[in-house]
Structure formats: C-alpha cells, structure tokens
Amino acid sequence: VNRPFDLPEFSLPPINEVVLGIQFDQPIGYQQIRAGEVWNLFKVGFPKVSELLALQPTFETFGPNQILPFNFGVLANPSRNRYWFTTDDDYELIQFQGDRLLHNWRKLANHANEYPRFDTIIGKFTGEIRRFEQFCSELQPQKLIIRQCELSYINHIRVAPGQLRVGEWLKFISFGEQEPDDFAATFRRTTTCGDGQPRGRLICESATNLDLSGEAFIALTLTVRGIPERPETDSALEFITRGREMIVRTFADITTESAHKAWGRTQ
C-alpha cells in the first residue's frame, strides 16, 4: 500500500486495537456446519477458537431523518454464531460468521507488543479474504458480494493517575477550570465519492473509560464504514485503504499539538 507522502505519522501512537472488516451476502452453499472448514483455512496461524453471538448487520443509509441509530429492539437474530480464531500470542484474531470476516490486531494488558502498522495488517487481511473467497468458489463458482466495509482505530489515551485533563488531548472538548468526573462525545461525518454521492460515514466516539486495574483513560474510537464502489474484494480493500487515510487525518485534526508531541509525531 502506497502511503500518501503527507499522511500524519506518529512513532508512539496510542493505538490499542485496529479492526478491518467486510460484510457480505452469505455465500451460496455455506451453512454454519461448515465453520470448521473455514477455521481450517486459518488454523496454522490462528490455532485457538472461541464462539460468540453473531454480530448484527450494520448499514449506513442517508436521508433527511438521520439520528444515531438505537440498537434496542432490532430484528430477532436467527441463531447463528461468530467465531474467533486467535493467534497463540493472542495479539491477533480473525472474526468469522456467515456474512462477516474481520481481522483484529490488539495490544494486550502488558502493552509489550508494538503496533505492526496498517500495511502489515491489511496485507494479512487481503490474504484471508482471498483464501475465504477461494473456499466459497469451491462450494459453488461464485465471488463474494461485499455490501459493507469498515475500519476502526481504537485509541487508549493514558496519563499519570489523577492527571486526566481531556482538553489537553482532544481539541474539540474544553471543560474550563473544572474537569468533569467523566464524559462521552460522538460525532459522525458523511464520506463521499468522486461524484459527491454519500459513500459512508466516519464515526468518532470518545469517552472516559477504565482499564482493568481501575485507572481512567480516554477511549477515542474512529471508524469508517460504508459501501465499496463495486461489491467485490478489490473495491472493498480500496475503501478500507481510503478509510485509513481519513481516520489518520481526522485523528491528527482533532487531537492537540501537545498530544502529538507525546506520541512522537514525525510528519
């Protein structure tokens, strides 16, 4: 992946997790009983498996009545499962269900593992989609029909205990003299394609959170979600790559210069 020359770069970004994902029509001939065959595609690198509830489909639509969608009372989910195929060191996992494939990289509690950078992660994800697509075409000649793609960067902004001042890190929040006990703020922005038509959304969620030792930090999640230009793999990967640029530029825009210094901004 060619990195745009003017894309902001940080030597110590506060990234805690990165998630790349696609949502597609359930391939013809796939049934949940075949999940083990899908695990076999990835088992060498991802030998651990666990089972979770399926993710609901997610779509970004546009019209005059836009509100943040509530997730209460969504449609009754047919009983399907999601599987996590996890690496031995737990740093990476593939999430799979009949209509989703995702790849997560994450920092673990000791924070020893270094962020391997976007190019490495999308390289792995590309290989995983191709392998899954090959598997589907062996069920019946077909290509994946990809309806939605997404990329999330989940940042954990940590400071010394008792020193959390949100305005020192996030440009769009200022609480003045007295810091609140906690906060939560979300904004969404439409992303468009060349002809100005909506293609998806950038969603920014920020909130006070606690780590497992009870220490407060700022969780700043940036997600780009939308439809690829064509419902196929190459187009989906292009969408995710463009999404990465949007996220990195937005991250640099909404965080303060002093924060950039702390994270070693090099560009």
Next chain:
Amino acid sequence: MTRNGMESLAGTSSVLTQPVVHLTPPRARILIADRPDGWRQPIKERLDYLCQLSLGWDGYRARPVSFSTAHFALRLLESVCDSTTPAPSIVPGPSGDLQIEWHLKSGDIELHVRAPNDVHAWRETLSTGENGEELRLTIDFTLVARWVRNLSDPQRATVEAAA
C-alpha cells in the same frame, strides 16, 4: 486479562474495558426508549415474520426474506420516515428480497429492496403520469423521503415547493 461483571465487549472490538459506572439512587429510573414513530413497531414485527417464512412459502421455491435485507430495509425506512409517516406495506419477494409499498389516494410508491445497497424505487402520482418515475438507489434515500412526504402530506409539500 481477567474477566469480571463490569467489563464490556461491544461490536467488533475484542478488547475488554470497563465503562465508567455511576451509582444511582434507589428511586432513579433509566428510560430506554425506541424512536416513537408509529410505523416502526408494526414494521419490525412484519420484518421478523418475513425472515421466518419457511422455504417454499409461496407454494414453489421462494426463500424467506434475508435477515440482512430486512435490516437494510429498516435502516432505509429510518432514513426516509418521520413520526407522521403512514406505515407502508411490506411484501416478500421469492428470492429473499422484499418490497416496501405505500398506496394512498394521492399516489403510489414502491421500493423494491433486491438486496442491501440495491433498491429500485418507483412512484406514480398525478404529476408523473401513468408510467410513473423510477430510480436505482444504493444508500442515499433523500429523494424517496421527498416522494413519501409529498404522498402522505400533499398540502405541506405544495407549500414547501412554493416557498
């Protein structure tokens, strides 16, 4: 990492964290409300029903409405309808698809949701003539919202058009 009752694992994230939790006084109530739109509940019930149709429900080889298409249809309606919009009819198609329809005195609108991001929209009113007007749409339903408003409240639409 250890797990405890306060940890959350939302959406596609795989990392456990704890939301900041407040202790609420005993009499405090948390109200969780869905949108108050009149069309919403009957439509959700109808979509749930259509997703559970059995294979061959039409006496031939029709499939139930796809769960993903039903979800997309609900998001579409959320973008298009406000609290005064009359509830449309939802008709299943044979291939997991569905049709959203309004048939009112002032005209007809039909939205054929073939799959997520693949919608054929058609309307017929006095102004469009017999053949009506059609559109291919993906995720932007701004024009359809205007159609629906014109159909369900033609008086307001005329005032808005004149303004």
